[in-house]
Amino acid sequence: MIDCAGDDGIIEVKCPFVIRDHFPRDWPVQSTSSCLGLKDGILSLKKNSLHFYQILMQLYVTERKWCDYVVWSPNGIFIERINKSAATDVDWNSLKLKLEKFWLEDLAPELVDSRFERGYRDYRCPKNRLKARQAKEAAKRKRMEQENAEDAEETNVTKKLCISQVVV
Numbered sequence: 575m576i577d578c579a580g581d582d583g584i585i586e587v588k589c590p591f592v593i594r595d596h597f598p599r600d601w602p603v604q605s606t607s608s609c610l611g612l613k614d615g616i617l618s619l620k621k622n623s624l625h626f627y628q629i630l631m632q633l634y635v636t637e638r639k640w641c642d643y644v645v646w647s648p649n650g651i652f653i654e655r656i657n658k659s660a661a662t663d664v665d666w667n668s669l670k671l672k673l674e675k676f677w678l679e680d681l682a683p684e685l686v687d688s689r690f691e692r693g694y695r696d697y698r699c700p701k702n703r704l705k706a707r708q709a710k711e712a713a714k715r716k717r718m719e720q721e722n723a724e725d726a727e728e729t730n731v732t733k734k735l736c737i738s739q740v741v742v
Contacts, residue, residue, distance in 0.1 A: 583640040583655075586629055590645065598645040598652035610645065610652065619643050619654055627669055629656050634666045679703075 588609075593601045599617050601608040609623035619626050629641045633656070645652040656662075679700045684690070699707075 582638050583642060584632055584636060584638050585642045585644060587644040587646060588625065593647045596647060597650040598647055617652060630662060630666050630669055633658055
């Protein structure tokens, strides 16, 4: 944590292995999983990224006013200051409910009655989380099936073009 000249903030530094040979500004172009977004030529932390949620939690739990989010690679550095605001208050209240639910349904029960210490390999998974996981897996399967179907269609079109060129 930093407390310089009356400032009241924290710093979060990320050194993503995936951009080790690139500049941080190139991350959004290289990967769809990037936490950074490029909009109208401006690079910023995506507000729906795990890094953003981590910063929100740190800001509100530590009661700090801002966080400097830093992405470093050997080729460059990106820094963005995330300030508490009315918008982050709304995001935090939503996130806090999820964190409280996780504490009550997952973490606290495991601390009190550890399945791990008793040799269980599976962990407690509330029904709502299990349903969400199954829905996510089903959506992923459907997306992959659609991509495979599109690839097959492209292959068929290419084969037809090749055959028509050979016939002519």
